[in-house]
Amino acid sequence: MNFVIKYKDSFVFTEFLLNELWKRWKKEYLIWLRDRSQWAMKGPRSQTKREPNVGEIVILEEEFVPRNLWKIAKIVELLDTKDGRCVRNVKILLPNGTIVSRPINKLYPLELNIENKETESIKIKEIEENLNEKIEEKSKEIKTVNQINIISKELTKNLINISTILFTFCLILFMFCIVTAKTQCNDCLVECNDKGILISSPEKIDKYEICCSDGPCTTHSRVDQFQFEINKETLVTHHHCEVNFWSKTKNILKYEVKCEPSDPCKLIPCYFCLERMINHTCSPFISLFLIACSTIAFVFFACLICCILKNTFKLISCCFPRKIKHKNLSRNKKRWTLRKRLLVLIYFLLMNLMEK
Incomplete structure (x- = not known):
């Protein structure tokens, strides 16, 4: 009963608080909000009351960075102009080539365009x-x-x-x-294959430089047909390679080739291996055959281990015989002969395994 009374009192108290809050919301807060609302915001004295233009040079404000280290950017596109509203966000081009969108309150114009126009007009007149x-x-x-x-x-x-x-x-x-002179190499040829690229060159070529898929460039001496191997991860995707043919410190030809992604099934070098068994989509029959053979071998190996353990336990029991009753002597003799034969068989098996 005490719990019910407490719960009822708390419910009544919360309901009273909610009603009071709603009354104060309507009478005090809304009136205060109406008095405080304003359309024109106060800004700094040096702010410009004009809209940004495309191609204008500005300084980008960055937090936790000194002002002398702020980046210079260029306005590329004006946003929020389709609805007829004022421009609030713009797209700017940074010095590293990236394009980002920033609000105009984070940008400071340099006013270079006006000065340039004035200087240009003066120069034209002169x-x-x-x-x-x-x-x-x-x-x-x-x-x-x-x-x-x-x-x-x-x-x-x-x-x-x-x-x-x-x-x-x-x-x-x-x-x-x-x-x-630079393109005078008719016998130079670069082809794509499943392993990478195949390069063939005439005798006048001394070496060639190979650069593939934004990786490190490597140089190789001249061979009639050189197979440059690429990782399987890049072979599966679209990749391109550049080959520079050199002859006595002179770049004769720069050859660029774009290769299509290779079939991952053709990249598996073996038929009876773990990789072929895992990739069952390439050859399902071979993978099923390998799985069946592996399970049979595992079961056979487990049975062999069980037999060896069983025979070892029997040997241990023979070394420590129990007390035999007088009535079962004939039966125990037969068991003893069987144990001797099993011991001999285990001995021969162990000797064969040691020889192998």
């Missing part, structure tokens, strides 16, 4: 003025210069144009020779 002055000077000179001087100037201009054309033509020929 260039235009210089050009106008030069044009006026040239027009004055042309009027005062004789026809012979005009012809000589035209000849010099033509010579300059011809020299520039010849120079560009020589550069194109030189680049073409470099490209043809």
